[in-house]
Amino acid sequence: MxxxxxxxxxxxxxxxxxxxxxxxxxxxxxxxxxxxxxxxxxxxxxxxxxxxxxxxxxxxxxxxxxxxxxxxxxxxxxxxxxxxxxxxxxxxxxxxxxxxxxxxxxxxxxxxxxxxxxxxxxxxxxxxxxxxxxxxxxxxxxxxxxxxxxxxxxxxxxxTTAHVETRHVQAFQLHLSDRLRPITSPDDIIQVASEALGRMTGVERVLYAEVDDERGSFSVRRDWMADEAPSLAGDTGPLASLGQGVVEALRAGRTVIVNDVGSDPLTEGAAAGYLDVEVQAIVVIPLVKSNHLLAVLAMHSAIPRKWTVTEIQMARETAERTWSAVESAHAQDELREANRRKDEFLAMLAHELRNPLAPISAAAELMELAPMNAERVRQTSQVIGRQVRHMTGLVDDLLDVSRVTRGQVTINKLPQDLKNVVTNAVEQVRPMIQARSHHLTLELPPQAAQVLGDENRLVQVLTNLLNNAAKYTPEGGHIKLHMHTDASDVVITVSDNGIGIPAELQPRVFDLFAQAERTSDRSQGGLGLGLALVKSLVGLHGGSVTCASEGTGKGSCFTVRLPRFEPLPQVRERRRHPRGEVGGSNHRIMVVDDNEDAATMLGMLLEASGHEVQVEHRSPEALALAAEMQPGVCILDIGLPDMDGYELARQLRRQPGMAGALLIAVTGYGQESDRRKALDAGFDHHMVKPVDAPRLLRIVAERSQAPA
Incomplete structure (x- = not known):
């Protein structure tokens, strides 16, 4: 002591x-x-x-x-x-x-x-x-x-500072919640929250700035300031102007607390910039997502200030509630926009489906009214065929989009020369280009342009881009496809002098169902799916696609970049397993489909091609018929009552004399899993409704001989 x-x-x-x-x-x-x-x-x-x-x-x-x-x-x-x-x-x-x-x-x-x-x-x-x-x-x-x-x-x-500050924070939380609850506009949310924080803490300014971390810049979106403080709303600048220490802390997700910008190491080298806008103390709360600095909420004091725990807590609370409310408001806006686009899409879909149904319906009524000569039948058949192909294309686009967006498309990547892909794509769109009198220019490099990809899907990408250019370019217009290679990519541009893309549409031109303003005639048609498919398919190949347009009436340009493939290895030709030489054309064919109209029309088509055809609508009767007639070809619907087409195929294979029959599945389901399931059940081919008639006839014609 x-x-x-x-x-x-x-x-x-x-x-x-x-x-x-x-x-x-x-x-x-x-x-x-x-x-x-x-x-x-x-x-x-x-x-x-x-x-x-x-x-x-x-x-x-x-x-x-x-x-x-x-x-x-x-x-x-x-x-x-x-x-x-x-x-x-x-x-x-x-x-x-x-x-x-x-x-x-x-x-x-x-x-x-x-x-x-x-x-x-x-x-x-x-x-x-x-x-x-x-x-x-x-x-x-x-x-x-x-x-x-x-x-x-x-x-x-x-x-009692800690106790009082806790009460202040709780009171501020309630106050802020009450103020923000009825507000839906993101800008109003930012403004109200900034004002509440500023008045509670007595600072000169509270601001909200958005950050482009990749470019290293910021832009002040909104700010609240005391009467004597100048507004900084709309100001932009480099992140580096805030001070290296400040930027590093914000990118790491740490709150920046500076009591005096003139002496704090965080603002070393940047103090003059703060003093120019009468700022001597700051608190900055970062918003970081996926390792990217997206936005900041900042408090400014015009004099050096020791920030209290309460003030920092209130700033963090304001930032969190502001970002939460802004994200919620954005989500609501996106839902409303998605709902509007869904309604727009359904209206487009109804219009696009009614268009081909009208001539098909008229053709059916015409055939019932009076006998027709061969020429009239041929014309009517051509009309129906064209409209069915159009409807099939619409359905295929919908299914393609569904598969791609759900990640159910498998890309079979092999070395491809994009010059060959361009040739195949041009062949597919040439009829449309010629019909509209367009001038198509191809500029291809002399050397091979190799990529690793799926030929069919790459053709689909270029076909969609060329179709898009042709669709939105007036008759007699110009379309150009240019290809070149650089150090890492093969670059393809498809440009036109058509109607162009409005500035407000360009940011979402690759979104599903995105189209320019619809006109009552819907002269261009389509569902707004093509460019969305292009973006998804190019992405699956590890590439990118962008668009550019100077605006309405000034044409557009789409640029696809795909990684180059070098060196080009020797690719073995895939083995083919032919079923035999083409023999006679008179085959015994059994058609099984519970849709009687579909079965009847398919049977008539096959009979018109020279074949012997029997039609059944149920699996038990089909098994009995097969035992009697021994068909060399069986065309089976999958969705049959009692016994589906898969089981019917298995039982047909087990019947005497049917092991070598050609079995073709015809179904409305076209997923890759459906095709595999059909092949596992014993089918030789899988075709999606409506059946591609020329392809079906070619498959049937490949049989080496008709059964005796």
Missing amino acids: TIFSHKPSGEETAQFAGEGPVRAALATRDWSDSPLGPPARWPAELVTVVNLMLNSRFPMFLAWGPELALLYNDGYAGILGNKHPAALGQRFDVVWAEIWHIVAPIAIDAMAGRSSYYEDLPLTVLRHGEPERASFTFSYSPIASHDGSIGGMYCAVVE
Whole structure:
């Protein structure tokens, strides 16, 4: 135990028993400059109160004499911060000069013999070198001297800053939620949240900026500012102008807290930029997703400021709620837009399906009205065929989009020369180009342009781009396909001088169902699926596709980049397994389909091609018929009642004489899994309804001989 004792001759001894920083300071303090004088000369009542105070763990201080000289215990030393130990024995108004204008009336009351009590009183103190907002609960009480006069005052105090700040944060959260709840506009959400934070913290400015991390730039979208602060809304600049330390912290997802931009290492080299816009202290909250800095919410102070835990918590709360509300608003907008586009698509789909149905219906009615000569039958058949092919194309596009978007398309990657792909694509679109009298120019490199890809899908990509150009280019217009290679890619551009792409459509031209404004005649037709398929298929090949247009009436240009394939290895030709030489054309064919109209029409088609055809609509009857007629070809629907086409095929294969029959599955299901299932069941071919008649006839013709 340390004992401080000073006992001059004839004077009372002052003793302060115990240990601790304040007792040590009492022992070493030079009291010559203190209004109190040496402790050995202090009055007994003062020594008694000091000992009571020193032995308490509760923060306490007393101010004694006309000068209110300050004495305190270890608990209060923590509240003093950097003011301890110099404050020991000094005048109260000197020690707490920054708050004396607030506490002086309270001290005067105490020295007049009146006690007081204050709860959670907010004070801005300088105890760590910078202004700091803090809250205290305390009571001032007078201390009587031996003659009955008031010798000083006594204070028990507790700092309640953390408790008060927690209440403030909770109140701010409720306030912010109430303000944001009815708002749906992202810009209004940002504005209201920024204002709420700014007014609560008393800063000069709160701003929301969007960040392009790849380009290293930012753009201030909205800001709220106090009356005297200038707005920064609309300002853009490089991220580097914020300071290297600031940018690194934000990219790492850390909150940036700078009390003074002129002295903080985070803003080293960038302080002048902050001072130009009257900013000397900042708090910046980052929004980072997928390792990319997307946005920031920032508070600006025009003077150096020690940011409190509460202010930082409120800034984070505002940022999180703002981003959550903005994302929710964007999601609602996207849902509304998706719903609008869905309705638009359904309207387009209905229109596109009704168009071919009209001539098909008219052809059917015409055939019922009166006998027709051969020429009229031929014309009617051509009309029906064209319209069915158009409807089939629409359905195929829908299925393709469905498969691609669900990741169910398998790309068979083999070395391909894109020059051959271009040739095949041009052959497919040539009839449309010729019909519209377009001038098509091909610019191909002299050397091979090799990529690793699926030939059919690559042809589909270029066909869609060329069809798109032809569809939206007036008759007699110009279309150009240019190909070249660079260090890593093969680059293909398809350009035209057609109607162009409006600026507002360009950002979503590759989205599903995206089209320019529809006209009542829908002269271009289509469902807006082609470019979405192009983007997906190019992506599956590891490439990219972009579009450019100077606007309506100024044509468009689509650029496809695909990774080059080098060196070109020797590719073995895939083995083919022919069924035999083509023999006679008179085959026995059994058609099984529970749709009587479909079965009848398919049978008539095959009979017209010189084949002997029998039709059944149910599996049991088909098994009996097959045992009797021994067909060399069986064309089976899959969705049959009682027994589906897969099981029918298995049982047909087990019948005597049917092991070598040609089995063809005809179905409305065209997924790769459906094709594999058909082959596993014993089918030789899998065809999707409506049947491609020329292809079916070629498959049948490949039989080496008709069964006896």
